[in-house]
Amino acid sequence: MPANVVVIGSLNMDLVTRAPRLPTGGETLIGHSFTTVSGGKGANQAVAAARLGAQVAMVGCVGSDDYGVQLRDALLAEQIDCQAVSVVEGSSGVALIVVDDNSQNAIVIVAGANAAMTPAVIDRFDAMLQDADVVICQLEIPDATVGHALKRARALGKTVILNPAPASRPLPADWFAAIDYLIPNESEAAALSGLPVDSLQTAEKAASHLLAMGASKVIVTLGAEGSLFANGKGFEHFPAPKVKAVDTTAAGDTFVGGFAAALAAGSSEAEAIRYGQIAAALSVTRAGAQPSIPCLSDVQGFKPA
Template identity: 40%
Template sequence: MTSDVVVVGSVNVDLLLTVDRHPTPGETLLGGSGAQSAGGKGANQALAAARRGASTGLVGAVGDDAGAAVALARLTAAGVDLGGVATVPGPTGLAVVTLARDGENTIVVVPGANAAVSPAVVEAAAGTITAARVCVLQAEIPLASATAAARIAAAAGVRVVLNVAPAAALPLATLRLADPLVVNEHEAALVLGWAREAEGLSAGEPPSSPSSSSPSPTEGGEVTPEAGLDLARGLRELGIPGVVVTLGGAGAVGISSDGEWTVPGLRVAVVDTTGAGDAFVGALAASLARGAGLHEAARDATRVAAHAVQRLGAQDSYPEKDEPLP
């Protein structure tokens, strides 16, 4: 099947726990509620792309347990092609999300079936990957598999959107296939440091951006756009064609052959940030598949992410195609 977007990535069940505040180490707290829902960075991004109108396929794996039906329900309803999703013995991936009253969360991911998305599985899905306009990848499947998918896509002229989340030390050759690399400010600093080490550069100095290794927060705790651009410059100077750094409530910044740009954040009432980054990546991929430039795609993605943080859950919070956005 030819698609606008193919996502190679994780599929999870999210267990969402609400608390007044996050516990300190060794502390026990009583939670307010607990609920299961669909999640996983790959599945989230596929749903977000599909709901922005992109024909979307997913390559991944679920277990042979009851969690698989929970994990795939919204994708099926959205018309995502699940022909590349294998069922393997054992549990479906699990993410335990603890959400505090201020909207911030902590997440612990147990890979489960996602560990079975091997390079061989990716190679078997090469036809699906090469038939897409955009291939989206993250780091919740084995890194060798993400690397294989990037190589297959790039060799066929398919645009690679690489979201290095959670932060991981991918080979620099893989990072250089990304157009764009999408990371938040924390992931950007880590990936930049690892990439510099791989190139034998000083751990304290990016190629020509002295402030890149330590983003400067504002008084409110957000990273400034200029600090984000420093990180993006450092990454691009390592040979990555396009870079997008997301800054939470401060918006996003980017750099590519078309130059540098900033997308201001949208001030909305934050309920839950779970999955907002995935909403951004999926919406970005859908726009790029339609032929939008990176700056334009990031503007739309920022609006989708702002919609998502106003609602509980990951996939539960993603807007339908015609739903009004901030």
């Protein structure tokens, strides 16, 4: 079947260490454990959308190393169309992740093969975009490629989602007209707007700023505080389901994938936000990136604590 959700983005091997707390500059800590887990924001969101009910295709690049084989196989195991996952010479992308005893994390990303994602790669798989209902992008591939993908998806009349992660500066002004849903977390909303985001009230100010910059609709994910939806008509706060967090890695990716899957299935915005929130809540009760992402049956059977 043609994919109704196409994810354009990164594939990384996550090198995950658990430690009592996050280290400070120049400090060496003794960690609890080390694991390697398939990840990358693009791949995580593709897995989330697939497990949560969508037909998914992935557009990305992996290296010619063992990690590249493992990353591609992880997507194939989820029945994700990988014909647009290209193998390039060199190393795959990696993410170095430290998770502390409070389930907070710090992440360093090395792009590797993700840097080979060019606008020409998007053009090569244009037929895939034409078949899609929803197209998702993030910022772990080159900006020129993200901008090209957003604008092509808009020209095709698709529902376009940008998860601006990682974000360190405002987005190019000409991107906003191509985006239906801009979905940053608190730190990303702060980086994009130049305003502090540490509460629901400050999230509203940042969202208002992003709307003024040209965003059509903004969803600021607020972790345990839920999410804030904003458009030209106002704001709506969606409280998060209550769960006991173990590891917040990939919670945002799970929300985006679940939200996209629900939209592709015909759900309303509010229904899709709640669906994404339940999926994200379930993900933080489990360790790891892709291993933590729940399935459709998990969400359907969810009962808040």
